Amino acid sequence: MAIVAVEAAQPAPPGPAQVAARRGRVARVTRWWPALLIGIWLLLIVFPQVLAHQNPYTLNPVNALAAPGAKHWFGTDEAGRDVFARCVYGIRYSVGISIAVVLIAAVIGAALGGLAGLGSKIADNLVMRTTDIFLAFPYMILAIAIAAAEGPGLTTVLIALTAVWWPSYARLVRGQLLALREQPFIEGARAVNTPLHRIFLRHMLPHLAPQLYARIAIDIGYAILAMTGLSFLGLGAQPPTPELGAIIADARNYTLQAWWYATLPGLFILAAVVSAIVIGNRLERVAGGSPA
Numbered sequence: 629m630a631i632v633a634v635e636a637a638q639p640a641p642p643g644p645a646q647v648a649a650r651r652g653r654v655a656r657v658t659r660w661w662p663a664l665l666i667g668i669w670l671l672l673i674v675f676p677q678v679l680a681h682q683n684p685y686t687l688n689p690v691n692a693l694a695a696p697g698a699k700h701w702f703g704t705d706e707a708g709r710d711v712f713a714r715c716v717y718g719i720r721y722s723v724g725i726s727i728a729v730v731l732i733a734a735v736i737g738a739a740l741g742g743l744a745g746l747g748s749k750i751a752d753n754l755v756m757r758t759t760d761i762f763l764a765f766p767y768m769i770l771a772i773a774i775a776a777a778e779g780p781g782l783t784t785v786l787i788a789l790t791a792v793w794w795p796s797y798a799r800l801v802r803g804q805l806l807a808l809r810e811q812p813f814i815e816g817a818r819a820v821n822t823p824l825h826r827i828f829l830r831h832m833l834p835h836l837a838p839q840l841y842a843r844i845a846i847d848i849g850y851a852i853l854a855m856t857g858l859s860f861l862g863l864g865a866q867p868p869t870p871e872l873g874a875i876i877a878d879a880r881n882y883t884l885q886a887w888w889y890a891t892l893p894g895l896f897i898l899a900a901v902v903s904a905i906v907i908g909n910r911l912e913r914v915a916g917g918s919p920a
Contacts, residue, residue, distance in 0.1 A: 662907040669903060673724045676717045682710035684717045684870045693886045703888040705878065711889060714870035715896045721871040722859075723900050725782060726851035729789040730844050736790070737797025738840070742828045744798065745805025756802070759795035767792040768854060775863040782871075785864045789854055793847070800843065801836060808832050842912035849904030856897055872897050 688708030702712035744755035774788035859873030879890035
């Protein structure tokens with residue numbers, strides 16, 4: 629009788645309807661996550677003062693390397709500046725410039741890829757051989773070389789990263805166009821002498837857009853790492869500009885004395901990269917036709 633009572637007390641396994649409802653709730657949450665993340669990062673980029681009430685440039689040497697507390701959530705740096713405020717304002721440079729890099733590279737790459745995929749054989753060979761030259765070098769090494777040649781600065785980082793990012797988009801667009809241009813609707817547009825730029829913009833680009841959106845979102849995460857890496861090496865933002873990579877570079881000499889100085893800005897970089905990957909994966913699933 630005791631065994632029967634124990635077995636009767638065990639909950640019944642969920643039925644198909646309950647499993648379907650649970651999956652539906654998870655799908656609704658994952659559907660809204662990317663939009664929420666985009667809104668949060670855009671808010672921090674455009675209106676950092678909403679979250680950070682301290683001035684990121686105010687010096688207070690008396691309060692140098694103070695531990696995190698109620699007034700300074702992330703503590704202070706060696707000059708007494710609020711680390712949290714510098715991280716929030718630094719997102720404008722780290723994430724904002726990374727977004728600009730990927731968008732500009734996508735536009736340049738899509739234009740050149742379209743020229744290669746729809747243009748003459750000479751144009752195709754010229755564009756593809758140029759992309760092969762850029763892709764032959766590790767992108768970070770090439771970006772460091774370009775930035776070092778131009779001199780440190782945020783504009784230099786923007787140019788250097790754009791220069792190494794566009795070839796991948798050119799190759800992606802060119803490969804997709806080679807498959808699309810054999811479709812009947814493209815052949816019909818060519819038969820009535822539709823200009824190539826109109827064929828690309830009105831007939832081909834809508835088919836490429838979902839894949840480009842997903843690729844852009846994921847690449848923003850890689851661009852954030854590259855951007856902060858160049859600033860960490862001294863080739864990007866210069867003092868006193870609050871940029872995440874530069875903040876971590878300044879914190880190297882105080883790692884044992886003030887662990888928060890380098891750790892907490894690093895968590896900001898991690899959050900930004902993970903957010904870009906989540907958004908990119910969601911867009912990739914939507915482009916592939918998966919609802920979740």
